[in-house]
Amino acid sequence: MPRTRTALLGVLALLAALLSVQITGSAPRATAAPATFTHPGVLVSRGQLDHARSKVQAGQQPWKAAYDAMMASSYASLTRAARPRPVVECGSSSNPNNGCTDERQDAIAAYTQALAWYFTRDSRYARKSIEIMDAWSATITDHTNSNAPLQTGWAGSTWPRAAEIIKYTYDGGWPGASRFATMLRDVYLPEVINGASTKNGNWELIMTEAALGISVFIEDRAAYDKAVRTYLARVPAYVYLNADGDLPEPPAGSSIDTSAEIIKYWQGQSTFTDGLAQETCRDFGHTGWGIASLANIAETSRIQGQDLYPRIQDRLRHALGFHTAYENGAAVPSWLCGGSVDKGLGRVTEVAFNALHHRLGIAMSHTQRYTETHRPSGTDNYFNAWATLTHADNPD
Template sequence: MARTRTALFSVLALLAGLLSLQLGGPAPRATAAPAAFTHPGVLVSRAQLDYARSKVQAGQQPWKAAYDDMMGSSYASLSRTPQPRAVVECGSSSNPNHGCTEERQDAIAAYTDALAWYFTRDSRYAKKSIEIMDAWSATITDHTNSNAPLQSGWSGATWPRAAEIIKYTYDGGWPGAGRFATMLRDVYLPEVINGAATKNGNWELVMTEAAIGIAVFLEDRSAYDKAVSTYLDRVPAYVYLTSDGDLPKPPADSSIDTEAEIIKYWQGQSTFADGLAQETCRDFGHTGWGIASIADIAETSRIQGQDLYPKIQDRLRYALGFHTAYENGTAVPSWLCGGSVKKGLDQVTEVGYNALHNRLGISMSNTQKYTEAHRPSGTDNYFNAWTTLTHAENPS
């Protein structure tokens, strides 16, 4: 009787699994969100900030030079006036550009001022960060046109970094924090949480970075879990490893699955090597954005106590090494992108290099050479900002 009941339960479980597949796809992964969120905890933790601050106060390099660059930038200006819009309209290549540049740069300024507050303890910077965030949360209602998800990703990846530092380290108070949270939940999260499976991978990666940062600030476990699931599917579809087989993995939940479709999606590249990215043969600039988001998301997960680096470290390591080798002068072989690549990786290596080389002890000579030659990192005016200051050789 017991054996019969066990068999019946097995059949029922199988039927339930098949029904689940019919209704909603595969069962979700185990929860990724922490039992309790850590704050500040988007890209930078309090311990990381304290470490970097101590280095600046001691006048040590490269942190002091990075700090001076940040404080001397227009983003740290106390006379900055935010330029919010109710509707930010961004078309392909930001054409039209109705508020796109202003939104991204105001988000970076809010983050810059939040960092300036933490490093100086000058409340004027905290108040300026709050002023910028309050201006946007009182105004914006929507993003429109074809680049709306990407624009929401760029800005949405940056706003929570600023908000986390201000809300959890500034004792002067932030009455508008609730309205800012509502803005993130209602205006940004719906644009980014469902990903962009068929777009170039840097889209979905920065959208996912925004979703995870927003989830931390909102303490939204469901959004955090969904974003992590998207991330763990997208990273293998963005960076190739020979263990994947003859072809890269296709993007999850997309119609890109035949050999011809995958090669077309990989910019016509038909020969694959460890570290090659889906956008390598497009250009290194967009590829760098994708690599940056891979590292940023893993960094946030580590702060939150659910470390994703072990799951993606080989892909991140090889991606960094592959692209920095050519940036450093390695000759481009004929099999790669027709023998010519468009360089311009930019200052996107600091977070990943610190995590893999300095914390985990992985040898990364090409990435080390490139990273040290491009210090101090500034900002790309999209979503990367001041990572030499916050992450260079930071063990915390």
């Protein structure tokens, strides 16, 4: 049931004091970034890929169905042609849409082709992934208009997944890898590294996922540390726990701090309970994106040797359970979003469910039912792709 207590708005200051992540100047040495980065290590590790590949080769489910769906998609087509452009212009809701869809889908295609290479060991897929990445790194110079940060986050979270697999598992060579790294460093990272504290939380989480993945590929420890710091401050400002008090945490670095401002930021919701998210009363679709990035960041950090799951697992498990319960048919109470929610969470639960349920042993009945009935997860054509294949019941 919802709870109310005195708001603990000073928690952010305590969090900042506890964080050892520092970025510049004479501050103490950063401790979040690994001394040596693990590759491939953005969202998926070599061990995870090998586990999933063995399941596909054995014809086991749900991996075989997920693999078949991926290979049947247009993203795995060897005749696919990249559609890069120098400036990608994206307004609100991608209007105008000048290269927005093309960029996102080409990034997913590069990742799909990289996965296809790893699973089949057919070098044609690796070369196609390289062709797509090279086309964009030779062309793009900027993102513009109001959705530029979010668009950069969507594509920027996907590109490194592809690049990591190709650079560190394909022995055929990638002469353009350095230019691709320069593209990520100069075109993408500056757009996402500083977050978006006053935007809806899915923006900052998606941008931070991109910043973290890029940091791994280009091995930028300062950027990695900054991304972790942004993440750890954003998570409690995105998912509420009863222990937070009367009100959710305000987003760090913003001027949103009064009761009225926080309630407005939470879509007018004034009653709070475990697992409610800042965008729940907006719609479950955007909330699902935020939850997906929340899990994806923790997954990459785990691969890199700094497991963030213990620090965010309570918020993540409650967020999943809260939203999947309503997706599964639970009645919406009158105190929640005026008694009506806009469902459509999306197939975004595989990474988090695997980490929390299969690795950590947390019982998650609502999330399990939702996840297993929405397999294979496929892709949302934005930044989530093939998570049933890569993460379902994956112990690595």
